[in-house]
Amino acid sequence: MISQRASKIAFSSTVKIxxxxxxxxxxxxxVLDLSVGEPDFHTPEFIKHAAKKAIDNNCTKYTAVAGLPxxxxxxxxxxSEIYGVDYKTDEVMVSxxxxxxxFNFFMAAIDPGDEVIIPAPYWVSYPEQVKxxxxxSVFVQTTPENDFLLQPDDLEKAITSKTKALVICNPSNPTGxxxxxxxxxxxxxxxxxxxxxxxxxxxxSRLVYGEDNFxxxxxxxxxxxxxxxxxxGVSKSYAMTGWRIGFALGNSEVIAAMTKIQSHNSSxxxxxxxxxxxxxxxxxxxxxxxxxxxxxxxxxxxxxRLNGINGIKCIEPHGGFSLFPNIExxxxxxxxxxVIRGSVDFAEFLLEKARVAVVxxxxxxxxxxxxxxxxxxxxxxxxxMDRFEQAVS
Ligand code: PLP
Numbered sequence: 001m002i003s004q005r006a007s008k009i010a011f012s013s014t015v016k017i018x019x020x021x022x023x024x025x026x027x028x029x030x031v032l033d034l035s036v037g038e039p040d041f042h043t044p045e046f047i048k049h050a051a052k053k054a055i056d057n058n059c060t061k062y063t064a065v066a067g068l069p070x071x072x073x074x075x076x077x078x079x080s081e082i083y084g085v086d087y088k089t090d091e092v093m094v095s096x097x098x099x100x101x102x103f104n105f106f107m108a109a110i111d112p113g114d115e116v117i118i119p120a121p122y123w124v125s126y127p128e129q130v131k132x133x134x135x136x137s138v139f140v141q142t143t144p145e146n147d148f149l150l151q152p153d154d155l156e157k158a159i160t161s162k163t164k165a166l167v168i169c170n171p172s173n174p175t176g177x178x179x180x181x182x183x184x185x186x187x188x189x190x191x192x193x194x195x196x197x198x199x200x201x202x203x204x205s206r207l208v209y210g211e212d213n214f215x216x217x218x219x220x221x222x223x224x225x226x227x228x229x230x231x232x233g234v235s236k237s238y239a240m241t242g243w244r245i246g247f248a249l250g251n252s253e254v255i256a257a258m259t260k261i262q263s264h265n266s267s268x269x270x271x272x273x274x275x276x277x278x279x280x281x282x283x284x285x286x287x288x289x290x291x292x293x294x295x296x297x298x299x300x301x302x303x304x305r306l307n308g309i310n311g312i313k314c315i316e317p318h319g320g321f322s323l324f325p326n327i328e329x330x331x332x333x334x335x336x337x338x339v340i341r342g343s344v345d346f347a348e349f350l351l352e353k354a355r356v357a358v359v360x361x362x363x364x365x366x367x368x369x370x371x372x373x374x375x376x377x378x379x380x381x382x383x384x385m386d387r388f389e390q391a392v393s
Pocket of ligand 1: 241
């Protein structure tokens, strides 16, 4: 009954581990879930209010497939104000989350056999979406010594005559690291030279910490902008994961092709959610900044605790809400009767013995690491770190 296409697709491993943690919790086991990729905060009141008002005003019908004209205008204004990049409304579309926007892109731009370069570790959906579009993912490994950032030489080596696109997730999920504008520009120049589309997933662009300054790939000059498709949305920055609103910005022909695909797979994103997202983009950033402050404090706290555990090494977060500590020193060791042979064993060991759920690095194409999300309360993080430390000590 199942198509070959579906058989080849892996179920999202982050969703899988999250489900396992939920099941254990439902069975009465006190699991601390550090596998989730969503803010623990609620959507700010003014955004919920805008949605309620939209319902009362009967904004409940279909909209244009690419989104309400006023929503697209609002996205254009937002990108100009926050990132200093100018788009026209026909260069913008709204989808059911960034995941859907990316899917539309791969379906619109990738022909069978086209290669998409994906730096590893990567966010889990890129390779599966490329596979669904019958493209070929070309993984390029990065290292913690380089903050898991793609090196220009490694990019050059991976390019072939079939290379169509390069995915850049900045700031990165799962590593929490971020490119400087200079590093991005080096990659951008190579893509311009080889006419490679840059798929810039910038969903964590407003959750950036410390001295770091985020610069959108599209702000690196006209040449690079022309070659770039930007993906962003409201899920993470405005605690709006369930509203399902994401945007794509870039070449109007690509946007038109993506819109055509969306017209047959979902039509417009929820009208009420579009109105809520519009309010988020147009409203005050105070709550976003407050949430960012909490994330920063939590991320630094968890990185410090992890680095205090014998054998664990972790880079401090620059953006987003995940950390990617190295746990390789535990390989070959017996922990409470279990021999740790890889990141899956380590994550299972933590779940069983410490009742802490994390995602094995293998799911992101990089064994030797686990992903820890710090998008949960300080109390939970403190207890989770205590349990983690006790379990491995
Ligand atoms: N891109 C990255 C890097 C993510 O981490 C996520 C969510 O986990 C998404 C895209 C999808 O976001 P959305 O909820 O808007 O579909």
